Amino acid sequence: MYATKRLGAGDLAEMKELLQMFGDAFEDSESYHVHVPDDAYLRERLADGGFFAVIASDNGAIIGGLAAYELKKFEQRRSEVYIYDLAVDAGHRRKGVATALIRSLGESAREQGAYIMFVQADSGEDDAPARALYAKLASEHIVAHHYDIEP
Template sequence: MTPKAEPLAYSIRRLAPGDDIRYGEMLDLFAEAFDDPESYSSARPSPDYRHVVLAKQDFFALVALAGGRVVGALVAYELPKFEQDRSEFYIYDLAVAEEWRRQGVATAIIGDLGEIAKASGDSVMYVQADYGDDPAIALYTKLGTREDVMHFDISID
């Protein structure tokens, strides 16, 4: 009988003002995972801007740390609803370093956000997945109910 591999050790925490190095590592991870250095690396926010963003009560940057580095990250926003006295959480970005994929990191980070949402009295988190992103679609299908919608980017030029 082959011994079962030990799960890889990581911890998850929310970034706070002053977490500049981890913030940069999070952006590096998104740039690599999404193959989009233009969006995540070309015009990084100033330390003052990062501080303001991380201090916002409705902004959530959760990172999975292993061996002193960011191996997973999630950015979400808490959006107050107008029609009811409640909020919903929108998962804006989620990525896991390639060598850490299929280890439960993404599920764990989403689970931690769910605990934050639950503590706030909220009951819904939602996320967008693009057609063709089969790993993301499989993950989100495992965790929730699919709703097909259309997304439009509206220029403000």
């Protein structure tokens, strides 16, 4: 049986393992393996209450995880939480791990005053299972367009 945990400042080794898992799951070594930030930066992120790194582990091995960010609103005293990355090891998919990760994040988000969490999903066929999961958990489905704009 697996357990979920929000990582904190003392969980550097697990954060590095999560980065490795993300790189493997997303087939993106460049982002997650090659350009890994130094330990001080990772500790800073883990100590930041507006950053969420949640893992699912089974017998000490990370089998899934997510990274999310709190967006503090200006129009009301509340926040939203954006799920940036979510991945589950191929051998553990379709077993409730992603749902458990999102629910665990929800607990932490509520404790910090978030009123909603949101996630984007790609439209490709490979992402159909992720979209089905998000649709199952969603209170609302909004179709939007995403544009990357260089600073």
